Amino acid sequence: MKSTEFKTWMDSIERMSRNQRDKLRKRLEGKENTDEVIALIERNQDDKPACPYCKTSNLYRWGKASELQRYRCRQCNRTFNALTGTPLARLRHKDKWYEYEQTMIQGLSIRKSSDSCGIAKNTSFKWRHRFLQIPSTGQPSKMNGIVEADETYFLESFKGQRRLPRSARKRGGKAVKKGTSKEQVPVLVVRDRHGETANCILHGTSARQIEPVLIPLLNKDVILCTDGLPTYKQIARQANIAHRPVNIAAGQRVINNIYHIQNVNAYDSRLKQWMRKFNGVATRYLGSYLGWHRMIERLGQSITPTLCFLASLGKTRQIQ
Numbered sequence: 001m002k003s004t005e006f007k008t009w010m011d012s013i014e015r016m017s018r019n020q021r022d023k024l025r026k027r028l029e030g031k032e033n034t035d036e037v038i039a040l041i042e043r044n045q046d047d048k049p050a051c052p053y054c055k056t057s058n059l060y061r062w063g064k065a066s067e068l069q070r071y072r073c074r075q076c077n078r079t080f081n082a083l084t085g086t087p088l089a090r091l092r093h094k095d096k097w098y099e100y101e102q103t104m105i106q107g108l109s110i111r112k113s114s115d116s117c118g119i120a121k122n123t124s125f126k127w128r129h130r131f132l133q134i135p136s137t138g139q140p141s142k143m144n145g146i147v148e149a150d151e152t153y154f155l156e157s158f159k160g161q162r163r164l165p166r167s168a169r170k171r172g173g174k175a176v177k178k179g180t181s182k183e184q185v186p187v188l189v190v191r192d193r194h195g196e197t198a199n200c201i202l203h204g205t206s207a208r209q210i211e212p213v214l215i216p217l218l219n220k221d222v223i224l225c226t227d228g229l230p231t232y233k234q235i236a237r238q239a240n241i242a243h244r245p246v247n248i249a250a251g252q253r254v255i256n257n258i259y260h261i262q263n264v265n266a267y268d269s270r271l272k273q274w275m276r277k278f279n280g281v282a283t284r285y286l287g288s289y290l291g292w293h294r295m296i297e298r299l300g301q302s303i304t305p306t307l308c309f310l311a312s313l314g315k316t317r318q319i320q
C-alpha cells in the first residue's frame with residue numbers, strides 16, 4: 001500500500017462512526033502470532049495485486065520471501081510482496097511486532113525493548129523508526145458545529161540524535177524559560193463536539209502560522225471557541241468565521257452555557273498524560289506520537305501503529 005493510499009485510509013478512520021470503529025477494533029484484536037499477522041498482510045493480495053514499481057497487474061508468483069508470497073512483474077521484471085514500499089517492508093519476526101509495540105507503549109528505551117523482546121539492538125532501533133512512520137498521517141477532513149481550538153506545548157527534544165544542536169538537557173527536564181520559548185514546540189489542538197480531533201505541529205503561534213493549519217479544518221458554518229488570544233480573533237475575522245472568545249485570563253470559563261474550550265483542554269490533558277510515560281519524545285517523532293494518540297482515542301488503548309497499518313492493507317470496503 002502506498003503512503004497516499006494509507007493516508008486516505010487513515011482519513012477514513014477519522015470519518016468512521018462509533019459503530020464502525022468498534023467493528024474495526026474487534027477485527028484488529030488478537031492479531032499477535034505470525035500466521036495471523038501474515039494472513040492479515042496477504043489478505044490484500046487476494047484481489048489482483050499490482051506491481052508497486054510500474055503499477056501493472058501482469059504478475060506471476062515467485063516463491064516466498066520473509067514468509068510472504070513474492071510476485072514477479074512481467075512488465076518490469078522486479079519482485080515484490082505485500083509490504084514492499086511500506087514502513088513494514090523487509091522486517092522480520094512478525095510475531096514480535098505487537099509485543100515490541102507494547103514495550104514502546106510502556107516507554108522502554110531501545111535497549112530495554114530489545115532485551116524484553118529478545119531481538120538485536122539494531123533491530124530494535126530500526127523497528128522503532130519504522131513503526132513510528134506509520135501514524136504520522138491522518139487528520140479529520142472537516143469539523144462541524146462548535147469547534148474548540150487551543151495550543152499546547154511540548155518540550156523540544158533531540159533524544160536519539162547523535163549530534164545535538166545545543167547542550168543536552170536532562171531527559172524529560174524542564175525548559176529554561178517558562179511558557180513559550182524556543183525550547184517549546186507548539187501544537188494546535190482542534191476538536192469539535194462530535195469528537196473529531198486534529199492536532200498539528202506549529203512552526204510558531206502567530207496568525208500567519210496558525211491560519212493555514214486551522215482554517216482548512218473548519219467548515220464555513222462552524223462556531224469557533226478559543227481562549228480569546230488576539231491571534232484567533234484576527235484569523236476568524238479574516239476567514240469570516242463565527243468566533244466566541246472565552247476570556248480565560250479574566251476567569252471566564254463558559255459563555256451562554258455552551259461556548260467553552262473544556263473539551264479541547266480535557267483532550268490535551270489525556271494527551272499529556274499518555275505522553276508522560278515516554279519521558280520526553282524526540283521532536284522529530286512528535287507528529288507520529290500525536291497521530292498514534294489520535295488512533296487510540298478513535299480505536300482504544302490496545303491499538304498500535306502496526307495493527308492499524310495491517311488492517312489498512314486489507315480491503316477498506318470490508319469495513320462496513
Ligand SMILES: [Zn+2]
Pocket residue numbers: 051052053054055056073074075076077078
Ligand atoms: Zn512492474
